[in-house]
Each structure stands twice: as C-alpha cells, then as structure tokens.
Amino acid sequence: MTAATVDVALGARGYEVRVGKGLIARAGAEIAPLLARPRVAIVTDAAVAGLHLPALEAALAGAGIASTALALPPGEATKGWAGLSRTVEWLLEARVERRDIVLALGGGVIGDLAGFAAAILRRGVRYVQLPTTLLAQVDSSVGGKTGINTAQGKNLVGAFHQPALVLADTGVLDTLPARDLRAGYGEVVKYGLLGDAGYFAWLERHGAALLAGDAALRAEAVRRSVAMKAAIVARDETETGERALLNLGHTFAHALEAATGYSDRLLHGEAVAIGCGLALDLSVRLGLCRQDAPARLRAHLDAVGARARLADIPGDLPGATALIALMAQDKKVVDGRLRFVLARGIGAACVADDIPPEAVAAVLEGAPA
Ligand code: GLY
Numbered sequence: 001m002t003a004a005t006v007d008v009a010l011g012a013r014g015y016e017v018r019v020g021k022g023l024i025a026r027a028g029a030e031i032a033p034l035l036a037r038p039r040v041a042i043v044t045d046a047a048v049a050g051l052h053l054p055a056l057e058a059a060l061a062g063a064g065i066a067s068t069a070l071a072l073p074p075g076e077a078t079k080g081w082a083g084l085s086r087t088v089e090w091l092l093e094a095r096v097e098r099r100d101i102v103l104a105l106g107g108g109v110i111g112d113l114a115g116f117a118a119a120i121l122r123r124g125v126r127y128v129q130l131p132t133t134l135l136a137q138v139d140s141s142v143g144g145k146t147g148i149n150t151a152q153g154k155n156l157v158g159a160f161h162q163p164a165l166v167l168a169d170t171g172v173l174d175t176l177p178a179r180d181l182r183a184g185y186g187e188v189v190k191y192g193l194l195g196d197a198g199y200f201a202w203l204e205r206h207g208a209a210l211l212a213g214d215a216a217l218r219a220e221a222v223r224r225s226v227a228m229k230a231a232i233v234a235r236d237e238t239e240t241g242e243r244a245l246l247n248l249g250h251t252f253a254h255a256l257e258a259a260t261g262y263s264d265r266l267l268h269g270e271a272v273a274i275g276c277g278l279a280l281d282l283s284v285r286l287g288l289c290r291q292d293a294p295a296r297l298r299a300h301l302d303a304v305g306a307r308a309r310l311a312d313i314p315g316d317l318p319g320a321t322a323l324i325a326l327m328a329q330d331k332k333v334v335d336g337r338l339r340f341v342l343a344r345g346i347g348a349a350c351v352a353d354d355i356p357p358e359a360v361a362a363v364l365e366g367a368p369a
Contacts, residue, residue: 002020003018003019003020003023004018004019004020004219004223005017005018005019006019006223006226006227006230007230008142008143008162008230008233008234009230009234010162010233010234010237013144013162013237014162015162015163015164015165015166016165016166017141017142017165017166017168017226017230018030018165018166018167018168019137019168019170019219019222019223019226020168020169020170020219021169021170021171021215021219022169022171023130023167023168023169023171024052024055024056024059024130024167024169024171024172025055025059026059027056027059027060027103027130027167028059028060028061028062028063028064028065029059029063030165030167031060031063031065031101031103031128031165031167032063032064032065034101034126034128034164034165035065035100035101036099036100037099037100038063038064038065038066039065039066039067039068039100040060040065040066040067040100040101040102040103041067041068041069041070041090041091041094041096041100041102041103042056042057042067042068042069042070042102042103042105043069043070043072043087043091043102043103043104043105043106043110043113043114043117044069044070044071044072044104044105044106044110045071045072045073045074045075045078045106045107045109045110046071046072046073046074047074048071048074048105048106048107048110048132049069049071049105051132051172051175052105052132052172052175053069053071053105056103056105056130057069067103068094070086070087070090070091070094072086072087072110072113074109075109076109076149076262077262078109078110078113079109079112079113079148079149080148080149080150081148081150083113083148084113084116084117084148087113087114087117088117088120088121091117091118091121092121096121096122096125097122097125098122098124098125099125100125100126101125101126101127101128101164102114102117102118102121102125102126102127102128103127103128103130104118104127104128104129104130104141104163105130105132106130106131106132106133106136107131107132107133107135107136107140107180108131108133108135108136108139108140108141108268111129111131111136111140111141111146112140112145112146112147112148112155112158113146113148114127115127115129115144115146115161115163116146116147116148116157116158116159116161118146118161119146119158119159119161120159124161126163126164127161127163127164128163128164128165128166128167129141129142129163129165129166129167130166130167130169131166131168132169132172132176133173133176133180133184134173134176134180134181134183134184134185134187134188134218134222134269135180135183135184135186135187135268135269136184137168137170137173137184137222137226138184138187138188138191138221138222138225138226138229139187139190139225139229139246141163141166141168142166142226142229142230142233143162143229143230143233143237143243143246144160144161144162144163144233144237145158145160146158146159146160146161147159149262153254153258154254154257154258154262160237160238162237166226168222168226170215170218170219170222171215173218174213178211179267180267180269181211182211182269182270182304182305182306182307183267183268183269183270183273183306183307184269185207185210185211185269185273185304185306186249186269186270186271186272186273186274186276186301186306186307187225187269187272188203188207188221188225189203189207189273189276189297189300189301189306190246190248190249190272190273190276191224191225191228191229192346192347193248193249193276193280193297193343193346193347193349194228194245194246194248194341194343194347194349195228195232195245195347195348195349196228196347197345197346197347197348198347199224199228199347200300200346200347202224203221203300204300204303206221207300207303207304208303208304211304211305229246232245232246244341244351245341245349245350245351247341248275248276248279248341248343248349249271249272249273249274249275249276249277249278249279249341250272250275250341251275251279251327251338251339251340251341252271252274252275252278252279252327253268253271253272253274253275254271254326254327255323255324255326255327256271256274256275256310256313256317256323257271258326259317259318259322259323259326260313260315260317265313265314265315266313270306270307270312270313273301273306273307273308274307274308274309274310274312274313276297277294277297277298277301277308277309278310278363278364279340279341279342279343280293280294280297280343281294281363281369282340282342282355282359282360282363283342283343283344284369285359285362285363285369286342286352286355286359288342288343288344288350288352289342289343289344289345290345291369293343293345293346296346297346310364310366319364320360320361320364320365321361323364324338324357324360324361324364327360337353337354337355338354338355338357338360339351339352339353339354339355340352340355340360
C-alpha cells in the first residue's frame with residue numbers, strides 16, 4: 001500500500017506526516033535522508049517494544065542505521081518528572097548529539113515524553129514520531145505539543161517542539177486492543193465535530209467498519225484527521241487562537257481523567273468522547289446549538305460501541321463542584337474564568353469565554369436544558 005503524505009506547512013519547522021500500512025518496515029529508508037550519521041536512539045515502552053521494536057530495528061539495520069532503545073514502563077505514570085529525567089539521562093549516556101535524531105515509538109505518552117526530552121536535550125535535538133495508537137496517529141504525534149504531567153495536572157510542563165517527520169503506520173492498529181482503538185476513535189470523531197460536518201457524516205457511515213478492521217477506511221480516517229490538524233497547526237502553531245478548537249471536549253475530559261486518577265477506569269480518548277458530548281450539552285444550554293446535536297453524537301458513539309456519557313464510567317464520580325474545581329487548572333482558564341470550546345452545531349466549534357459555572361454544573365448533573 002502506498003503512503004499518503006500530509007504536509008505540515010510551518011516553513012523552516014515544516015515536515016511531512018506519512019500515513020499508510022507498512023511504514024515501520026520501511027522506516028530505515030524513510031528516515032535515512034534526515035540523518036547526519038547512521039545512528040538513532042529509540043524511546044518506546046515495554047508493551048510496544050514487544051510488538052514493534054524488532055521490526056523497527058530490522059528496518060533501520062537494513063538501511064545501515066545503528067540503533068539503541070530505551071523501553072519505559074507502559075502507562076500514563078511514565079509521563080512525569082521521573083520518566084523525563086530517566087529518558088534525558090539515557091539519551092545523554094547514549095551520546096545523542098545535537099545533529100542526531102531521537103525516534104519516539106509508541107502512543108501519546110511516549111510521543112509527548114520523548115518529544116519533550118528531545119526539546120530540552122542539548123537545547124533541542126530533532127525527533128521522529130512513529131505513533132502506534134489511533135489516538136497518537138490522529139492527534140498527539142502531529143503539531144509539536146510535547147510535555148509531561150505533574151501533581152497539579154496533565155501536560156502543565158512542556159514545550160512546542162515540532163517533529164522532523166511523522167510515520168503513521170496504520171498496519172500497527174491491527175495489534176491494538178479493541179478498547180484502545182475505540183478510545184482513539186473519540187479523537188477521530190472530535191475532528192468531524194469541530195470543523196467538518198461532512199467528515200462526521202462519513203464517520204457515521206463508515207465508523208463501525210473502520211473499527212472492525214477495514215484497512216483502507218482506517219488509513220483514510222487517519223489521513224483526513226491529520227490533514228485537518230495540519231491545516232489548523234499551520235495557521236496557529238502555538239495556540240494563540242484557532243488551535244484551541246482542537247481541545248473540543250478536553251476541559252471536561254481532563255477533569256474526568258483527574259477525578260478517575262488517570263487510571264484504566266477512563267482512557268483519554270474515552271474522556272474526550274464523553275467530554276465532546278458534554279460540550280455539546282453546554283452549547284445547547286447556552287443557546288448556541290440545536291438540541292438534537294448531542295443526541296446525534298451519542299447515537300453514533302453507541303453504534304460503534306464507544307463510551308458516550310458519564311454513566312459509562314464505572315464507579316462513583318465526584319459531584320459537579322469538585323469537577324469544576326478540577327477544571328480550574330486547565331490551560332484554557334484565563335484570569336480564573338472558565339473558557340470552553342463549544343459548538344454552534346456539528347462541524348462548527350467555537351471558543352467561548354466566561355462560561356457561568358452554574359451552566360457547567362447543570363450539564364454535569366444532567367439537568368434538562
Ligand atoms: N491535541 C491538541 C493540539 O495538539 O493542539
């Protein structure tokens with residue numbers, strides 16, 4: 001299968017996202033033109049390493065590129081200060097120099113962590129993203145947001161550092177657990193909701209087949225999502241305006257993830273899907289959006305077997321006041337006022353400031369609009 005290419009048009013920091021089946025097996029040839037010398041350092045996690053590291057190492061060796069790898073523990077807890085210092089020190093011990101390239105092989109945790117380590121190592125070395133989850137392929141590997149979590153919240157420490165190349169091998173999605181795939185689908189649906197009603201309708205037609213394993217549909221969904229993200233990032237690299245739309249559903253999602261301890265109870269993409277529904281509820285309550293939009297979203301998520309509502313999260317959740325307090329650490333808070341990405345309808349997101357906490361509480365409590 002030939003790869004599709006999406007350009008992220010950022011001038012001197014611009015790069016290509018290549019999307020298609022078999023890119024890991026071709027990684028040596030894809031990466032070789034970027035290298036000043038034939039060696040790379042790979043950062044991955046132990047679960048991904050078991051599945052895909054031998055293929056990547058063989059591909060690199062086949063192109064005459066030497067590699068060394070660090071396999072970190074899988075899971076969100078790795079994306080913290082301890083994981084960062086371990087990665088940076090390992091890269092220094094591996095004698096990664098300024099002109100070398102770091103490869104990030106994994107999902108969003110590894111991409112964000114390795115990207116941030118690359119951003120601060122020797123004041124910045126280049127890195128290549130090889131995203132292995134649907135979520136990382138459609139969102140976190142593109143756009144240069146890197147960072148770690150702290151006790152105060154998610155992604156509060158980090159840097160904008162664009163990759164030199166992204167290789168999204170859609171073949172690796174075949175090895176993803178069904179739940180991770182469905183969770184990543186939350187970020188796919190987000191793109192339709194935020195800016196392209198036609199794409200949302202396409203997902204309504206093809207989402208179930210895509211999740212069931214149709215390779216061409218998967219590659220098309222990744223390409224189309226990445227193309228939307230690339231266009232937004234090219235216009236607003238550091239999120240001074242439009243890029244905030246990519247955070248549709250995320251203010252609710254981050255609060256729900258904090259409330260569930262960033263655990264298996266709720267995966268990030270699941271939180272985003274539920275958060276998108278709540279953002280549409282809030283939009284209806286504030287008179288921005290037609291009443292049928294949240295129901296249409298939830299009907300689609302139900303149809304593909306994805307989590308769609310607060311009641312789909314197992315166990316008890318804190319009340320609305322506690323969830324709103326968790327939102328106060330969100331990077332979208334301005335002068336302590338709540339700022340949300342809302343929608344005027346499916347395919348039409350907008351940023352809204354100074355949202356009354358009572359409206360947010362009513363949505364969380366499921367009060368009728
Ligand atoms: N995930 C949101 C962004 O990259 O801006």
